[in-house]
Amino acid sequence: MKIAFFNDTYHPYVSGVISSVDRFTMALRERGHEVELYVPGNWTSPWKETVGDDVHEVPSFPVPGFEGLRIGTPLLADGHLSVSSGVDDEMDVVHAHSPFVIGRIGARLSEKRHLPFIFTCHSIYPRYSEYVPLVSDLAADVIREYVTEFCTWCDVVLAPSRYVKRVLRMWGVTSRIEILPSGVDVDQVGRVKQAEVLDASETRRRLLSSIGVDVEEKVLLSVGRIDPQKNLEFLLDVLQHLLEDLPVHLVVIGDGPGREKLVNSAEDRGLAGRVHFLGKKSFSEVVKWYCTADAFCFSSTTETQGLVVVEAMAADLPVVALSSASSRELIDDGVNGLLTRQCPGEFARAVRRVLTDRELVRRLAAGGTECAERYSIDVLTDRLTDIYRSAIDRKRRSLAH
Numbered sequence: 001m002k003i004a005f006f007n008d009t010y011h012p013y014v015s016g017v018i019s020s021v022d023r024f025t026m027a028l029r030e031r032g033h034e035v036e037l038y039v040p041g042n043w044t045s046p047w048k049e050t051v052g053d054d055v056h057e058v059p060s061f062p063v064p065g066f067e068g069l070r071i072g073t074p075l076l077a078d079g080h081l082s083v084s085s086g087v088d089d090e091m092d093v094v095h096a097h098s099p100f101v102i103g104r105i106g107a108r109l110s111e112k113r114h115l116p117f118i119f120t121c122h123s124i125y126p127r128y129s130e131y132v133p134l135v136s137d138l139a140a141d142v143i144r145e146y147v148t149e150f151c152t153w154c155d156v157v158l159a160p161s162r163y164v165k166r167v168l169r170m171w172g173v174t175s176r177i178e179i180l181p182s183g184v185d186v187d188q189v190g191r192v193k194q195a196e197v198l199d200a201s202e203t204r205r206r207l208l209s210s211i212g213v214d215v216e217e218k219v220l221l222s223v224g225r226i227d228p229q230k231n232l233e234f235l236l237d238v239l240q241h242l243l244e245d246l247p248v249h250l251v252v253i254g255d256g257p258g259r260e261k262l263v264n265s266a267e268d269r270g271l272a273g274r275v276h277f278l279g280k281k282s283f284s285e286v287v288k289w290y291c292t293a294d295a296f297c298f299s300s301t302t303e304t305q306g307l308v309v310v311e312a313m314a315a316d317l318p319v320v321a322l323s324s325a326s327s328r329e330l331i332d333d334g335v336n337g338l339l340t341r342q343c344p345g346e347f348a349r350a351v352r353r354v355l356t357d358r359e360l361v362r363r364l365a366a367g368g369t370e371c372a373e374r375y376s377i378d379v380l381t382d383r384l385t386d387i388y389r390s391a392i393d394r395k396r397r398s399l400a401h
Contacts, residue, residue, distance in 0.1 A: 310330065
């Protein structure tokens with residue numbers, strides 16, 4: 001098959017959506033399918049310019065306050081001529097990973113070419129209305145109505161979780177909805193994990209010494225964008241509870257618009273020597289930290305999926321998470337992780353259990369491995385190709401009729 005991916009964000013910006021696009025692109029190509037990506041480029045980028053392997057840049061502009069984030073210019077949103085001239089005539093399916101400017105270009109293309117149109121609803125988009133000053137409530141209503149309308153153009157809407165599907169139905173989306181999580185490269189996690197197991201003590205010593213931490217102290221890990229919506233201030237509350245009787249450190253991997261505020265908060269609380277901000281890391285380096293840390297802490301309650309939780313499970317790292325609609329789909333409390341209410345003291349008690357109960361850690365690791373296999377990128381890519389073929393067949397029958 002020839003597949004066109006349309007997405008409103010791309011490298012060097014870092015997000016779960018971009019990771020999902022990257023992993024599905026690689027997995028589809030490994031199966032012999034052709035994938036072309038249409039993503040934001042520089043303002044002067046011509047539609048046909050290709051960067052790397054089949055990556056086409058659309059003119060875009062930077063978003064203030066979000067380093068590396070660019071959004072496609074609306075000047076091309078209705079430009080059928082530009083779209084038609086830049087996309088392979090033999091394309092089989094169009095797949096948008098965003099409902100906005102560039103995703104809308106994909107929708108128009110599919111309509112013009114009579115191709116099946118797939119949309120993955122990666123986020124609960126109205127939540128981002130809080131970034132719109134003064135009129136956030138109005139903006140949330142507008143975004144919800146827009147996304148609902150966008151879904152009516154789709155042959156299939158993909159929801160990364162049952163939670164997202166329920167929200168879309170609640171909004172009034174009547175299109176066909178299939179649940180398809182974003183995948184995790186479980187094999188890559190396994191390869192890195194196996195390499196580190198052979199010399200685990202040396203890896204731990206090296207990583208911890210690089211941040212000035214003694215190997216005998218306990219290390220908690222958080223991975224993801226540093227953003228107010230991720231609720232990372234909560235982990236500072238938890239850390240203060242734990243430090244009452246445990247020599248523990250918190251390692252934060254990731255970057256984002258909330259980093260400076262979080263760093264300042266840690267300093268104001270007297271936690272500067274206990275919280276370590278490592279910034280962006282390659283996936284292999286992140287896996288090494290999964291293999292080194294003593295517990296993975298997940299404080300977000302706004303995720304549509306939470307792939308970092310699955311990554312931690314794949315690396316046998318015990319997970320403690322706040323209970324939310326999405327985390328409850330991933331975590332069976334006491335089986336493959338621990339869930340708590342949004343209470344720092346309760347969360348700290350769950351972390352203490354993980355840090356002191358070896359039998360619990362062994363049990364959670366076994367359950368986590370089983371869960372991670374269900375989210376393997378290989379398993380989910382096979383499911384995605386089945387969805388594509390079914391959509392293509394339905395479209396052809398519809399056109400023939």
